[in-house]
Amino acid sequence: MQILQLLASAALLAGSVQAHVRLTALNGDTGCVRLPPNNSPVTDVTSNDIICNVDGATPAASVLDVVAGSNVTVTWDTGAHQGPELVYMAKVADAKTTTITGLSWFKIYQAGLVGSDLHWASADVNAAGGLLEFTIPKSIASGQYLLRGETIGLHVASTYPGAQFYMSCVQINVTGGGSASPAGVSFPGAYVGSDPGITINIYYPVLTSYTPPGPEVYSG
Ligand SMILES: *[C@@H]1O[C@H](CO)[C@@H](O)[C@H](O)[C@H]1NC(C)=O
Ligand SMILES: *[C@@H]1O[C@H](CO)[C@@H](O)[C@H](O)[C@H]1NC(C)=O
Ligand SMILES: [Cu+2]
8 A cells, every 4th residue: 555655645646736727718718718607526427417517517608719620728726636638529510519518529639648758648738837729620511519628547546436527618609610520429328438548556566558438539
């Protein structure tokens, strides 16, 4: 047990301050984000809260235009726990929709253990002041989408429930896109508690690889 505690505290000391987090902006705009009421994690992957967090069916004020094929940046408000970063999108008729069940989510970005020293992607985001940059696929159809940005805290994930899911949905309007409508997955449904990317001891034995939960990244 001592070695585990040692590794755990070493990991904490090595990182910046790690806490509960909220995704608060896209390209610096906060009006398009369905901000959860607080920064508590979702831990039940079968709950509707796994879709867009608590109160995620409540529309935000505005819809942000983003260009297909361009890079965009989300902002996390504080330093996240150790874990992966994931981004999904779902096509909707109206980005201010109050219906968020039954949507088809395709993954556009993921990062787990990165770099030659295999550090967590969340550590890079923390080092960048909470910013995560990724690409809106060039080929997807123009129109309105919900974009779901997620980080998963794996610091207490060795049993389920344990992993801490943090996400916000962002209302966007894609312009200049193509004709693709990528296959997607459902939330809830895409994740199960027994997924090796969800129930995992990140301290010991030392991980040599990590696969985030959910589908493959759409590479269009
Ligand atoms: C766009 O973001 C990706 C990360 O997803 C990065 O690798 C790439 O360098 C960025 N491109 C530009 C032009 O900044
Ligand atoms: C989305 O962008 C298109 C093209 O610029 C525009 O015609 C449309 O009004 C926009 N829709 C929303 C909801 O912003
Ligand atoms: Cu936390």
